[in-house]
Amino acid sequence: MSETEVEISVVGSLQDIAPADWDACACPEAEAGAKGGARADGRPADPFTTHRFLMALERSGSVGPGTGWQPQYLLARVAGQIIACAPLYAKSHSQGEYIFDHNWAHAYERAGGRYYPKLQMAVPFTPATGRRLLTLPEFRQIGEAALLQGALQIARDNHLSSLHITFCTEAEAERGAQMGLMPRSSQQFHWFNEGYADFDAFLATLSSRKRKNIRKERAAAAGFGGQIVALGGDEILPEHWDAFWNFYQNTGARKWGTPYLTRAFFDEAQRSLRDDMLLVLALVEDRPVAGALNFIGRDVLYGRYWGCTDDFPFLHFELCYYRAIDYAIAHGLSRVEAGAQGSHKLARGYMPVETHSLHWVADEGFARAIAQYLEAERAAVDEEIEVLTSFGPFKRTGMQDE
Template sequence: MALRLEVAEGITQLPIDAWNALAGDMPLLSHAFLSAFETSNSVGVGTGWQPCFLLLYDDAQLIGAMPLYVKHHSYGEYVFDWAWAEAYERNGLPYYPKLVSAIPFTPITSARLLTTRPDAKALMINAVSQIMQQNKMSSAHVLFPDDDSAQLFKEAGWMQRHGVQFRWQNQNYSDFDDFLCQLSHDKRKKIRQERKKVTASGVICRSIRGVEITAEQWDFFYQCYENTYREHRSSPYLTRDFFKIIGSSMPQNILLIMAYVDEQPIAAALNIYDKTTLYGRYWGALRYIPNLHFELCYYQAQEFCIAEKIEYFEGGAQGEHKLARGFKARSTCSFHRIANPDFAIAIQDFVVQESKGLAEYTNELDERAPFKSKD
């Protein structure tokens, strides 16, 4: 064998079939999705996300890969290390650039070590540490790895940090009412009231698959997307071209849910999905209607999952209000390697204390589950 490691300055220069053979069926790891960030200038020069994908070859065959980025800030990661960066700054040390393995702007658990060969996984883990050290970076971070990747980083001695997200599971429901019947009386009543109020406001919701989405509907969605950031006094991470590109390159994985009043669009929610999972991604509204967010982002998506027999609906980061809509808390994690030994000790102490608080929080969330008591 002649194994060799390389670093690529982007995925666009890599063969589509070779990458997808490693990424599998996960749409958010696909060449189409990751390359859209680059070709739309959502990552790259001037964005703070510089691609440096780690590749492992056996002679000419690509046998392993990791999505890697050099980061010059901590935006768009959903694992918050701003306090760490501030501590570095107070001590006159640079925290950026750092090395991050993640799907940009996408807090979704998935594989990070893209290979089927155990020897390749160990080589790539070691390579990430070497890249960090050789380039004198402060740290390396692996965000939202799947169980297999997480176990290997843990065994390699990386610092583990725990998190929590919310996921809904389709228990082979026959329809939305069947799902509601599994909830406690007060939660079931509240959801029905919310949906009635939205309907009474004259809202009509339409689910549009990727191949059916028109240019005008994409333009409207982007207006909504921009408005969400504007309301939070921020700037959108993704360009209009990003959505144009994925609309063309992976329409089979896209679901756009739009809300209309008097045949005029007022809000939109974009989802990515495959055969097993729907990923809620982006939403926005140009007109406020009470409970419209819940209808568009949760109830309509749940109905789609039931109709299409999709098992999971990943609701993304944060949002305790998802509990009342039938979601359950689930654990996530990230892994970190800190170059400075003194900071490594301090951050490890912080992570240990944070984990204790998170465990209590997760237990509290479980106690607030909306489903009927089995007793």
């Protein structure tokens, strides 16, 4: 296998790659499931690296010319067969990544360097952990090495400042570190299903004070004056997307100034991703007033977008966090990933976890400075996770409930 000749290439559009070839590397478990695996529904581990999701971003103009995310999909072939691929982008800014390097860019440019464009191996606008080095299972080792070496060579050949691989798996972070990339740690909040029979069984594991608080929040949210519906597949209608686009624009304008996704993305999502999504809407007299969009993985529910046109107490928590827990329990999913940041999630049963990224910087002096910073940052993240975990909402073993 070590003597196998691997050819590396770059294509600027997924239209040049057959969906079956890409997905054979991105989600081989989906094909195995469709043939009768552990979860025989053909669902990928996560939908974000599938051909259909990345193609929806591309077709909708959410990535491509004028967005600062220029596709440079990386392919590795052996004897003409695609054995590995990666979602790679040339970036002209640092927006939509959720692993922040703005200060690096400012320092680099103050020192006279040119930080942009840079290379980003990631799923745009998606802070969800998943494989970034996508390979056929039988070519995992050689494929991962080829993708890493290929991305680094592209950066060097084009005199780019840096390469960043964000929200990769822990195993990929270890693999990249062995090849000389700098590992970085960050933190998110995830909810874990311990085999709960229902939401009340989950509540029973919490301290009395936290349990009562969640019940009060759910009761207050239920009194908003309407109904809450959970929609998936063909249940999601064009008018639902019209309403959700308004929610998304409102939230995007407040958070980022300009929403990352275009309106056309949601039309593309309805066409090719509807079975990967769970849309939770709050309705008043059949008029949507708030909504939360989730993506469904093989064993994980990914909370992605939230927005509203009316303000109701605790409705955000109900739609985004508690309904996600309800869904995960009902469908036997192991966890809910509720997106980036948000220490307020801790009191609602979402616990801190470490996330991973990899970084390479061309300038050796600048790279040494970043490496020192990242070492200190990793220690701080570890300490924060330990402290936050100690303040978690669950009953403490050997202690009387409050």
